[in-house]
Amino acid sequence: MSKPSHLAPKVRATLTDVAAHAGVSVGTASKALSGTGRMRPETRQRVLDAVRALDFRPNQQAQSLHSGRSWTVGLMTTDGIGRFSTPVLLGAEDALGAGKISVLLCDTRGDAIREQHHLRNLMDRRVDGIIVTGRRTDPRPPLSGIHDGVPVVYALSPSMDPEDISVVSDDAQGCRLAIEHLLAIGRSRIAHVTGPGHHAAAQDRARYTRTLLDEASLELSTGRVHFGDWSEAWGRRAAEAVLRAAPDTDAFFCGNDQIARGVTDTLRERAVRVPEEIAVVGYDNWDTMALAARPPLTTIDVDLTEIGRVAALRLLAAIDENPQPGGVQVPCRLVVRESA
Amino acid sequence: MSKPSHLAPKVRATLTDVAAHAGVSVGTASKALSGTGRMRPETRQRVLDAVRALDFRPNQQAQSLHSGRSWTVGLMTTDGIGRFSTPVLLGAEDALGAGKISVLLCDTRGDAIREQHHLRNLMDRRVDGIIVTGRRTDPRPPLSGIHDGVPVVYALSPSMDPEDISVVSDDAQGCRLAIEHLLAIGRSRIAHVTGPGHHAAAQDRARYTRTLLDEASLELSTGRVHFGDWSEAWGRRAAEAVLRAAPDTDAFFCGNDQIARGVTDTLRERAVRVPEEIAVVGYDNWDTMALAARPPLTTIDVDLTEIGRVAALRLLAAIDENPQPGGVQVPCRLVVRESA
DNA sequence: AGCAACTGCGCAAACCTTTTCCGAGCCCGA
DNA sequence: TCGGGCTCGGAAAAGGTTTGCGCAGTTGCT
Incomplete structure (x- = not known):
């Protein structure tokens, strides 16, 4: 059941309506709107007036059908x-x-x-x-x-x-930013804690990190990359493992912000001052994580x-x-x- | 520059192509596909074969233009x-x-x-x-x-x-779930920490909480609702304020999971056992927050x-x-x- | 056998816009 | 005054699909 037509007079004007209202043909109306074709200014104006009067807007579907572009x-x-x-x-x-x-x-x-x-x-x-x-x-x-x-x-x-x-x-460049920052603030015993080794993001960042440390004639404080998962819980556990294996670690570069936050939580509980004693850098710049961490995380913003x-x-x-x-x-x- | 036509023979078949291939008119082809209209089974089959042969798929745009439905x-x-x-x-x-x-x-x-x-x-x-x-x-x-x-x-x-x-x-029902759960596990000194008072979510949940406690002839442990913002930092600060104002508080009902997490962090630092001494209930069931909290949060899942x-x-x-x-x-x- | 009913299928209009082509009318110059 | 050139606007087709209607051919009934 469609509504009685007297209740729905506004069924959306078509170009035909516009043309009729302006007293021209559809073709002319179209030209007036698209700017193509030459015509008397007052004719064009009549069309434009009709458009306004009827609140005409071209039917996208019809245009697309014709032009082949949707x-x-x-x-x-x-x-x-x-x-x-x-x-x-x-x-x-x-x-x-x-x-x-x-x-x-x-x-x-x-x-x-x-x-x-x-x-x-x-x-x-x-x-x-x-x-x-x-x-x-x-x-x-x-x-x-x-x-x-x-x-x-x-x-x-x-x-x-x-x-x-x-x-x-650009993961390589992101890692470079992180490592160079850590080097610039005087860190040399850097640990890397990241996600599952079968994720490209973890694998790639680990590789770049190694290469960058290599260029600086350094190596990872624990001698290896700590693969795990992307969670805070893993960050907390990994931090403890790192502190045990290499107590002289002075910086963590983490594969994402959740891990980094987990790391800061462990450090906080151990009363290790961040960043004075150990610096922490995250990855992703996920606001809710990075800002809620104590202290707020320095991190790599993937744009x-x-x-x-x-x-x-x-x-x-x-x-x-x-x-x-x-x-x-x-x-x-x-x-x-x-x-x- | 479009590709030479011999390289792009697959320009997508139209119903006209199908009809020609099947040796019928477009109208008949259309009816064969839509199931409308009566026709000899073999005619319909010829059309269906043509459809398959040409990999025909109807043009949505044309259909929409015709039917008026997009x-x-x-x-x-x-x-x-x-x-x-x-x-x-x-x-x-x-x-x-x-x-x-x-x-x-x-x-x-x-x-x-x-x-x-x-x-x-x-x-x-x-x-x-x-x-x-x-x-x-x-x-x-x-x-x-x-x-x-x-x-x-x-x-x-x-x-x-x-x-x-x-x-x-249904915020009212959500709050009811939370409060009834707290009552069921024997809590009676409940504090409510939530977001900004000018947010409906905070205002409504606070009102419902009050009403529900009223029904149980209880009142808020601190005598008031703690409005703040939706952050962990606020949860941490508010928890301290609550502990100071009403040390006998035995449960927190929080306006969202971030606040709840902040609360658990403060409790943890104060060596208050959760939930044995103080229970915490969050709101939203935001996995990353609820699962990473220590202990993991009991919370209201807004579906x-x-x-x-x-x-x-x-x-x-x-x-x-x-x-x-x-x-x-x-x-x-x-x-x-x-x-x- | 003749007529009615029915089946199968094609034609063309409709949906709405754009574009092309062409004719009509105008002006101006010769 | 007439023709050429130019301007303007109308007619028609295209784009793909759906659908109402009508035509022709066939079956069935009396």
């Missing part, structure tokens, strides 16, 4: 919209919104079936492009299935195919929003047929608070 | 996509996805101008409905501007207009995902012209861990 991109996030994908997503949405492009959100929950399903849906909706983002920094298999000529950009989790466009965080923005810009370029294939590394920032 | 809803989030709106969003996306509906994401950053802009955009795209969600539980002004016959559902932040459809968390899901279902009902106006309260769950 002014829409798909944003596939592989696992929920966690702490990591959210800022990426917002950065992308922001950059795309400026270009009159809307974002179609898909959550695959890490499920390949769902991914296929969403991909088909996006293709049916004729999206202009797709951004794929995940939580982990581990490379992921490229989008499988047909995505014809539709460009794809991977954000945060790079594609395994180096030909694809991937925008990731996730920027990653999203850059990914969006790369995608726009690719849509406009100027693809710049390959990887992009977005630099990190060092945020100095009180822990180091 | 199978799309707008999801406006008022401030970033924080810890609160994210689960809501996912719940909604999940429920809508099951109904073949896609989600158009808009972030207003709490800006009215942006909200208008996005609203117009959504209307131009002919969304079938809109879900509005925010971080705060404070009522918000209803969506202003024209949204014609497009139904709107408010999630988490209710609309100020009681006629609108709003899906919120945000369910709120999103329910909002989506209400919206679907409204789209199908079965609107059920007014508010819906989604119940909370008590999650018992070790702190109470």
Whole structure:
């Protein structure tokens, strides 16, 4: 049952209505709006007046159907919209919104079936492009299935195919910031506590840390990297292990802020002064963690929003047929608070 | 420059192609696919074969243009996509996805101008409905501007207009769960530490807490509610104030998990055993906080995902012209861990 | 056998906008 | 005064799908 028409007079004006109201043909009305074609100023004005009078707004769907562009991109996030994908997503949405492009959100929950399903849906909706983002920094298999000529950009989790466009965080530079800061404040007995060894983020940062210490002719205070998980509990346990194994440790570089916070908690309980006796540097700059820690954490800010923005810009370029294939590394920032 | 056509033969088949391939007219092909209309089984089969041969998938845009339904809803989030709106969003996306509906994401950053802009955009795209969600539980002004016959559902932040459809968390029931649990484990000197008094979440929970204690002929151990902010630091400070003012306090009910965690940290430093001497109950069940606290927090789980899901279902009902106006309260769950 | 009913399928309109093409009318100059 | 050139605006098609209607052919009943 649709409402009686006398109750719903405002069914949204079409260009035909505008043309009728202005006493011209649809074609002329269109030209008046798009600026193409030449016509008498007063004719154009009549059309513009009609537009205002009827509150006309062009039907996006009709425009898209005609132009073949939907002014829409798909944003596939592989696992929920966690702490990591959210800022990426917002950065992308922001950059795309400026270009009159809307974002179609898909959550695959890490499920390949769902991914296929969403991909088909996006293709049916004729999206202009797709951004794929995940939580982990581990490379992921490229989008499988047909995505014809539709460009794809991977954000945060790079594609395994180096030909694809991937925008990731510059872990090497982030580690450099952290280590150089610690060296600059006079530390030389540095321990590294991080997440699971099978996570690229943990593995990579551990490798870079080693290399950087090497360059400074130093080595890890405990002689090894402490792999565990990304939790505070692990940070607390690891800190005790480190203090036992290498009591002369004067700094912790941690794989994320939760671990760093756990470390500071243990140090606090042991009445070790931070940063005077031992400095602590985290990673991620997760406010709720970094600010609540005692003392507040010096940490590496992974500019996730920027990653999203850059990914969006790369995608726009690719849509406009100027693809710049390959990887992009977005630099990190060092945020100095009180822990180091 | 588009690619030479011999390199891009797969330009996506249209129904016309299918019809030609099957030797029927477009109309017939359409009917064969939709199941409408009567036709010889072999004719239908020929069409189906052609569909498979050409990998035909209907053009959503064209379908939408024709049907007037876009199978799309707008999801406006008022401030970033924080810890609160994210689960809501996912719940909604999940429920809508099951109904073949896609989600158009808009972030207003709490800006009215942006909200208008996005609203117009959504209307131009002919969304079938809109879900509005925010971080705060404070009522918000209803969506202003024209949204014609497009139904709107408010999630988490209710609309100020009681006629609108709003899906919120049942704070009263959540508080009841917390207080009844504390009473059941034999506590009677309960303190309440919460966020800013000008937040509805803090104000409401404080009021309910008072009422519930009243029903049990009890009163707050410190005689008043401790308003502050939602941070751990406030929880730590407040705990000290409470211990000073009412040393016989045997339980803390906190406005959120961060405050609760701050409280446990102070208690731990004072060597007060939790929960033996003092029990602590949080609110929100934010895993990273609740699990990292020592001991892990007993807390109230605000089922945000369910709120999103329910909002989506209400919206679907409204789209199908079965609107059920007014508010819906989604119940909370008590999650018992070790702190109470 | 003849008529009615029914089946199977195609045509064309509709959804709404944009774009292209073309004709009509005007002005001006020769 | 007439023709050429220019300006303006209308008509039509395209984009892909759905659907109402009508036509033709076939079956079934009397």
